[in-house]
Amino acid sequence: MTIWYAVMALGGMGLALGLLLALASRLFAAEPDQRLEALGGVLPGVNCGGCGYAGCGMFAAALAAGEASVDGCPVGGADLTEKLCAILGVEMKKNTRLTVLVRCSGGARARDKFQYEGIGDCHASIRIGGGPKECPYGCIGLGSCVRACPFGAISVVDGVAVIDHERCTGCQACVGSCPKRIIVPVPYYADVNIACSSHDKGGTLRKVCDIGCLGCRICEKVCIHKAIYIEDNLAAIDFEKCTGCGDCAEKCPRKLIVDAKLDRGPRLMEG
Numbered sequence: 001m002t003i004w005y006a007v008m009a010l011g012g013m014g015l016a017l018g019l020l021l022a023l024a025s026r027l028f029a030a031e032p033d034q035r036l037e038a039l040g041g042v043l044p045g046v047n048c049g050g051c052g053y054a055g056c057g058m059f060a061a062a063l064a065a066g067e068a069s070v071d072g073c074p075v076g077g078a079d080l081t082e083k084l085c086a087i088l089g090v091e092m093k094k095n096t097r098l099t100v101l102v103r104c105s106g107g108a109r110a111r112d113k114f115q116y117e118g119i120g121d122c123h124a125s126i127r128i129g130g131g132p133k134e135c136p137y138g139c140i141g142l143g144s145c146v147r148a149c150p151f152g153a154i155s156v157v158d159g160v161a162v163i164d165h166e167r168c169t170g171c172q173a174c175v176g177s178c179p180k181r182i183i184v185p186v187p188y189y190a191d192v193n194i195a196c197s198s199h200d201k202g203g204t205l206r207k208v209c210d211i212g213c214l215g216c217r218i219c220e221k222v223c224i225h226k227a228i229y230i231e232d233n234l235a236a237i238d239f240e241k242c243t244g245c246g247d248c249a250e251k252c253p254r255k256l257i258v259d260a261k262l263d264r265g266p267r268l269m270e271g
Contacts, residue, residue: 033064035087042083043073048150050074050171063088074098074170097188098170100163103197104139104182105256107160109210111135116142126179134208137197139182148177191244192228192237193258199232211254219248219257 039060047055051072053062062068063084070084085091116125116132122144125131131140141159148154153167154174161183174183182197194213198205202214215233227241228248235248235257249259 035064036060038087039063039084042076042080042087044075044080046075046150048075048171048173050169050173071097074172076169098172098185099165099168099188100170100172100174100183101186101193101195101258102139102145102161102163102183103193103195104137104160104180105195105211106133106135106138106209107141107158110138110159110212111208122177123179131180135198135200135205135212137180137182137199138209138212140180144177144179145174145183148174187239189244190237190239190242191259192242192246192249194235194237195256195258196234199234201233211256213256214254216253218251218253222247222251 040057043056043060045056049055051059051068051074053059053068056073059068059073063070063072070088070090071081073080073084076083081097111134112132113129113134114132116128118124118128120142122131122140122142125140125142130136133140139160141156141161143156143161145161146154146156150171150173151167151169153164153169155162155164161178165188170185170188172185175181175185177183180197186193196211196213198209198212200208200212202216205212205214213234215230215235217230219228219235220230224247225241225243225245227238227243228235229238230236246259249255249257
């Protein structure tokens with residue numbers, strides 16, 4: 001009987017503790033954030049890491065906690081940002097979508113130092129005398145960025161990488177794949193861009209490339225909005241001032257200022 005009393009006592013204590021824990025879980029339970037399911041439902045689910053988090057689930061949790069920016073997903077673009085803003089009840093910022101630009105137009109028009117016949121990889125070729133191109137800033141054209149792009153948005157045309165902006169999601173996987181660091185993120189509304197990275201003076205540049213920026217300042221003089229300027233022998237654009245009029249692209253004697261017209265209509269409508 002003593003054993004049974006002990007068992008019954010222990011059982012009673014266990015039951016009491018179980019009831020106490022159940023009551024405590026109800027009293028102190030945190031209400032689940034209903035926004036998490038909604039956020040997860042609109043995020044692309046590719047888990048590319050472009051937002052800076054390990055996956056879309058962690059990005060959703062960071063959004064709900066106010067620790068991430070609503071335009072942090074490079075895959076979904078402006079449409080996704082609008083949906084996230086609606087779920088979170090925040091105001092949407094305009095023109096948040098990014099794309100990338102290859103700041104080089106050389107390719108076949110840039111001189112070769114030697115004929116490279118090694119591994120078809122930009123990083124491998126650059127270990128041999130800085131790469132096969134005379135221009136130290138130019139695209140090598142062996143397609144490391146093509147292989148890095150998960151969306152098939154990059155191809156090599158005439159020896160230089162070219163971006164298909166309809167396929168580009170702005171994930172920036174290609175940016176780190178370029179050993180010359182000439183693939184850069186730009187706003188999707190940035191219709192006019194400089195497709196050159198050379199800081200050499202005109203006389204030096206002419207010897208290695210038929211299309212690179214000469215720093216002639218014609219673009220700077222023609223821009224009535226003061227949105228384009230020469231810095232260290234290379235044209236640069238202030239996207240906050242640029243209206244996308246395209247005057248600089250039309251007047252550039254080397255025709256290397258790219259007038260992409262990516263988002264021309266909405267940009268002009270915003271003024």
